[in-house]
Amino acid sequence: MFLDSTLPHLDVVHNVARRVARDADHADDLVQETFLRAFSAFESHDRARTRSWLVAILLNTARSDGRRSRVRAGELLVADVPEHHGKDDVGDAAVAAGERAAIVAALAAIPEEQRLAIVLMDIAGLTAQEVADTLGCPRGTVLARVHRGRRKLAAHLERNGMRP
């Protein structure tokens, strides 16, 4: 069944959408449209690659939507910080929100191909091979991009006083 096969990958799709959409509402719309498009082609897709197939649809949807709305896929908002659902430690929440905003801003500052590799591997959790399948490029290229992107991300954040 369609949902049995695809819904377990909702977190992956959601995480990619959050990093390529202009805001949270747009991300939800992209996810919705991704599943609708996937539904229409579900019977013909390779069941062994459902996760990377969904991500490929999402990225194509974001690109075509970006062309329509003139918002570039991959554009990230510094204020893109989720609500904190902790108990009552407002100070920690503020620090966490600030750190997330700093990471999002740093991510936006690195080259797009490297940023996309990081989004797909480190944030969405795809393997290098799945990213290679999704983007249609060699696995070694994906690994090199993610490596360079990670180093730039760390260097950028550490210049601004952040260190994990």
Next chain:
Amino acid sequence: MIHDDAGLAAFLEGDVDAADAAEWDDHLLSCDECWSALDEARRGREMASSLRESAPAALRERVSAVFVNVPRPGRPRRRIATGAAMALVVAIVAATAIFAAVQESGGFRDPEPVAVVLRLAADRDGPTPPEERGVRITRLNVGGRDVVLARSDDPFPMPDGAIALADDPHSPWLAQRGAVSLLCFSHPDPILLAGQASPETLTKVAVALGISVPGRNQTGASGVPSG
């Protein structure tokens, strides 16, 4: 191996075989440059992965709700009504995803597209009036304008002056009747979009509905069927 970015990333991912892992271990003990690069990449990975989050429950419900009671795609359909039910669900939700102001029908503010659709349906051969042939109409409000989504058991005839979008007997076609643009698909089920909007807008609506338009298939993912 030295300064091999892809190799270092594979090692960090644990995506190397035992022999390569041992070789990297040895190399890293004696190469400060690679050790430093690996450490920096590890920190970058840790920072990036801190952005990972779970999909909100509301999004899970929104995605799931669309497919409740929808037949499995690809299964042979005995009647158009099954596909039409799916098309209606997909139409409303997909259009909502793209156009913020889409509303389900509740009276037509603009009767002209409906009139054009019914006149076109009446041009078909057969003794029965169009309303008895199962022409089902849904209004979509796209950017404040009515766009009529008409579904039928029988194909809509291609009017004079219509332009086929592909060299195919089942090709979608575009036509203009006064201020009303028409975009029609006959395969797998007859669907006609009509509205006082540009052909470009109707094409966008079709794409939003998951209907592939020749030359305008924007999904591009493998396996997406053509119109």
